[in-house]
Amino acid sequence: xxxxxxxxxxxxxxxxxxxxxxxxxxxxxxxxxxxxxxxxxxxxxxxxxxxxxxxxxxxxxxxxxxxxxxxxxxxxxxxxxxxxxxxxxxxxxxxxxxxxxxxxxxxxxxxxxxxxxxxxxxxxxxxxxxxxxxxxxxxxxxxxxxxxxxxxxxxxxxxxxxxxxxxxxxxxxxxxxxxxxxxxxxxxxxxxxxxxxxxxxxxxxxxxxxxxxxxxxxxxxxxxxxxxxxxxxxxxxxxxxxxxxxxxxxxxxxxxxxxxxxxxxxxxxxxxxxxxxxxxxxxxxxxxxxxxxxxxxxxxxxxxxxxxxxxxxxxxxxxxxxxxxxxxxxxxxxxxxxxxxxxxxxxxxxxxxxxxxxxxxxxxxxxxxxxxxxxxxxxxxxxxxxxxxxxxxxxxxxxxxxxxxxxxxxxxxxxxxxxxxxxxx
Amino acid sequence: xxxxxxxxxxxxxxxxxxxxxxxxxxxxxxxxxxxxxxxxxxxxxxxxxxxxxxxxxxxxxxxxxxxxxxxxxxxxxxxxxxxxxxxxxxxxxxxxxxxxxxxxxxxxxxxxxxxxxxxxxxxxxxxxxxxxxxxxxxxxxxxxxxxxxxxxxxxxxxxxxxxxxxxxxxxxxxxxxxxxxxxxxxxxxxxxxxxxxxxxxxxxxxxxxxxxxxxxxxxxxxxxxxxxxxxxxxxxxxxxxxxxxxxxxxxxxxxxxxxxxxxxxxxxxxxxxxxxxxxxxxxxxxxxxxxxxxxxxxxxxxxxxxxxxxxxxxxxxxxxxxxxxxxxxxxxxxxxxxxxxxxxxxxxxxxxxxxxxxxxxxxxxxxxxxxxxxxxxxx
Numbered sequence: 001x002x003x004x005x006x007x008x009x010x011x012x013x014x015x016x017x018x019x020x021x022x023x024x025x026x027x028x029x030x031x032x033x034x035x036x037x038x039x040x041x042x043x044x045x046x047x048x049x050x051x052x053x054x055x056x057x058x059x060x061x062x063x064x065x066x067x068x069x070x071x072x073x074x075x076x077x078x079x080x081x082x083x084x085x086x087x088x089x090x091x092x093x094x095x096x097x098x099x100x101x102x103x104x105x106x107x108x109x110x111x112x113x114x115x116x117x118x119x120x121x122x123x124x125x126x127x128x129x130x131x132x133x134x135x136x137x138x139x140x141x142x143x144x145x146x147x148x149x150x151x152x153x154x155x156x157x158x159x160x161x162x163x164x165x166x167x168x169x170x171x172x173x174x175x176x177x178x179x180x181x182x183x184x185x186x187x188x189x190x191x192x193x194x195x196x197x198x199x200x201x202x203x204x205x206x207x208x209x210x211x212x213x214x215x216x217x218x219x220x221x222x223x224x225x226x227x228x229x230x231x232x233x234x235x236x237x238x239x240x241x242x243x244x245x246x247x248x249x250x251x252x253x254x255x256x257x258x259x260x261x262x263x264x265x266x267x268x269x270x271x272x273x274x275x276x277x278x279x280x281x282x283x284x285x286x287x288x289x290x291x292x293x294x295x296x297x298x299x300x301x302x303x304x305x306x307x308x309x310x311x312x313x314x315x316x317x318x319x320x321x322x323x324x325x326x327x328x329x330x331x332x333x334x335x336x337x338x339x340x341x342x343x344x345x346x347x348x349x350x351x352x353x354x355x356x357x358x359x360x361x362x363x364x365x366x367x368x369x370x371x372x373x374x375x376x377x378x379x380x381x382x383x384x385x386x387x388x389x390x391x392x393x394x395x396x397x398x399x400x401x402x403x404x405x406x407x408x409x410x411x412x413x414x415x416x417x418x419x420x421x422x423x424x425x
Numbered sequence: 426x427x428x429x430x431x432x433x434x435x436x437x438x439x440x441x442x443x444x445x446x447x448x449x450x451x452x453x454x455x456x457x458x459x460x461x462x463x464x465x466x467x468x469x470x471x472x473x474x475x476x477x478x479x480x481x482x483x484x485x486x487x488x489x490x491x492x493x494x495x496x497x498x499x500x501x502x503x504x505x506x507x508x509x510x511x512x513x514x515x516x517x518x519x520x521x522x523x524x525x526x527x528x529x530x531x532x533x534x535x536x537x538x539x540x541x542x543x544x545x546x547x548x549x550x551x552x553x554x555x556x557x558x559x560x561x562x563x564x565x566x567x568x569x570x571x572x573x574x575x576x577x578x579x580x581x582x583x584x585x586x587x588x589x590x591x592x593x594x595x596x597x598x599x600x601x602x603x604x605x606x607x608x609x610x611x612x613x614x615x616x617x618x619x620x621x622x623x624x625x626x627x628x629x630x631x632x633x634x635x636x637x638x639x640x641x642x643x644x645x646x647x648x649x650x651x652x653x654x655x656x657x658x659x660x661x662x663x664x665x666x667x668x669x670x671x672x673x674x675x676x677x678x679x680x681x682x683x684x685x686x687x688x689x690x691x692x693x694x695x696x697x698x699x700x701x702x703x704x705x706x707x708x709x710x711x712x713x714x715x716x717x718x719x720x721x722x723x724x725x726x727x728x729x730x731x732x733x734x735x736x737x738x739x740x741x742x743x744x745x746x747x748x749x750x751x752x753x754x755x756x757x758x759x760x761x762x763x764x765x766x767x768x769x770x771x772x773x774x775x776x777x778x779x780x781x782x783x784x785x786x787x788x789x790x791x792x793x794x795x796x797x798x799x800x801x802x803x804x
Contacts, residue, residue, distance in 0.1 A: 094773055
C-alpha cells in the first residue's frame, strides 16, 4: 500500500491527499460511527434495564417480602386473639389491634407489587390470587372470631381455614413465593441486558484504535510530520471512550452483582427463613387447636429453619447486617424457648395452658423474631437500592459521551488526513 | 421554660411550616456510618427521666470522659422548633448527639432523613428491646430509634377535692368539675382522650373523628372547663390545689402517689393513650459512636431497672423485671406494677394514636395550639 501511495504521489506531482488515504479515513470514520451506534444502544439498553430494576424488580421483591411479613404478623396476632378468647376467655385486644394494623398494611403492599410487576401473566395471576385470598382471609377471621365469642362449634374449623389460607399448600405465602421467584428471574435477565451490544461496541472501538495506530505509522512514512495531531487527538478520544465505557460497565456490573447478592441471595434467605418459621408456628397452632400431639412442629421444619438461619448469618456482608442476623438468631432462640414450653404443655395434654402460652410469651417472642427479620430485610433493601443507584449513576453522561466522543474523533481523524502544503513527500 | 404565649406561637407556627417544607427532603439513606469512639456525648432528654447519679455509672462503665446531659426537652413542639428543626433542617452538624422525642415526632424526623441509622454493631443490647415497641409503622424493627420509656396519659385527681372518683373521661369532662381541670398540652393525647369520650378509636383516627375530638375540647374550653394547659407541671398544679383533676402522665402520677397517696391515677374506663419517647441520633452527630454507647448502656437490664425505679414509666427493656426483683425492697415491688410493665388487661385498655396524613395532623396541631393559647398555661 505504501508503494502504491508513493507512486500515486510521484505520478501526479500534486501535493494532495492520496486516494488510498481517503479510503483509510473512510474506514476509520465508518468504524467510529458503528462504535458510536453500538455504544449508544448498549447504554440505552442498560439504562432501560436499570430503570426496570430501580422501579420494578427491586421494589416488587421487597414489597413481596414485606407482604409476607405482614401476613405472618397478622396471622400470629390473630391466632393469639383467637386462643385468648377460646372457652369464654377475654380476647387480647392489643393483639387484635396488632392484627388489624398488620392486615391494613397488606393492601398497600399488594398495590406496590402490582405497580411494579409489568405484564408478566404468571406474576399477575399469583398476585391476584393473593389479593383474593387476603379478602377471604379477613372474612374467615371475622367468622372465626364471632363463632369463638359465641362458643360455636364452627370456630375451630374457621381458624383452620384461615391458617390454610395463609400457610397452606395454595396459601398466600406460597403465591407470594411464586411472585418472588418470577421477579428474581426477571432481575437476573435485567442484570445482563445490553451485554452483547456492549461487547460488540468494545470490539469495534478496539479495531478503530488499531486502525488509527496503523494509520499514524503509515502517515509517518508518507509525510514530513513526525506526529499527526489530528490522528493523535482522534486516538485519544477513542481511548477515552473505550476506557470510560469499560470502567462504567464493569463498575456497574459489580454494583449489580452486589445488588443481586442483596436481592437474590440475602432476601431469598430471609424469605426462606420467614416461610419456614411461619410453617413452624402454623404447625404449633394446629397441634393446639386440634389438640393433637402428632401435629407439633416436625424435625424437617426445624432443620429448614436452622439451615436458613445459618445462611442468613453467612450472607451478612456488613457489620450492621451481621449484628441484625445475630439479633434474628437470638430472638428465634427466645421463641424456641417459649415454643418448648408450649410443646411440653401439649405433650402433657394441658391445652389450656398451651393456649395461654401461645397468646402470651409465644406470640410476643414470635413477633420479636418476625419484626427483627423484617428489619434485616429492610436493611437488605437499602443496600440493594444503594447498589442499584450507584450502578445507574455510572452510566450518567455516558450516552452523550458515546455520541460526542466518536464524532470528535472522526472530525480529528479527518483533519489529520487533510492535505497541507509540502506535507506529503 | 417556654410557656409564654409569644414563644408558644412562634414555635407552633414554625413546626407547621417546617414540617411542610421538609416533606421533600431526602429520606434516610443506606449509608452505614462507621461509629468511632469519642470522649464525650451530648444528650437532651425530658426532665426527671434519669437519676443524675447514674451518669457516673455510665462514664465509669464506658470510659467516656464527659456526659453533657441536659433536661431541656420540655415538650415536642418546642423541642422540634427550638432544638431539632433549626439544627437539622439544612443538614448542619447539631450540637447534640442524642435526643428523645415522642414516637410520632421521631417518625417525622426519620421520614425527613434527619436521623442516623443505629450502629447496631455496637449496640448488642438492642436485642433486649421489647417486641411490643418494634412494630411502629415508621420504623419496623427499630433500626433508627430505641425507645427510652413509654407511658400512658390517663387521669390524675384529688378525691378529696373532686368529692367522688373520677374514673372516666366522661367524668373528667363533667360540668361539676368546670374550671378545675387540666388539659394535657400534647395534641394526640388530649384529642385522643376526647375521641375515646366520643366513642371513637384514637388508634384508628380519621379526619372526622379526630376533628370531633378536638371540637369537644374546644367546646369544653369555651365553657371554661379547663383551668390550664399542663405538661409535667401537672403535679405541682394538683398538689397546690390549682387543679382538682387533670389529664396526666402515668410515671409522674405514680411518683406523686408515692409521695402523696391521697392522689389517684386511673386509666379511664374508656381507655388511656399510650406513647413512648424514643432515643434518636441526629444526622451528622459528632459523637455518633458515644451516643450509641449510651443507648447500649441504657438497654442493660440492670441499668434499665434503676431508670424505671426512678421515673416509674413503662419500661421497654426485656429482663428489667427480673433485675428489679433481684434488687429487692421497693424496687422489687415495681416488677409487678402494671404502670411500668403493663399486663394484658392494662394493655387492652391502651390506645396508641394512629397516624393521619401529614396535612391533617398539621391542621389539628395548629387548631390545638390555638386552643391551648385560649386556655393558657400553668405557671
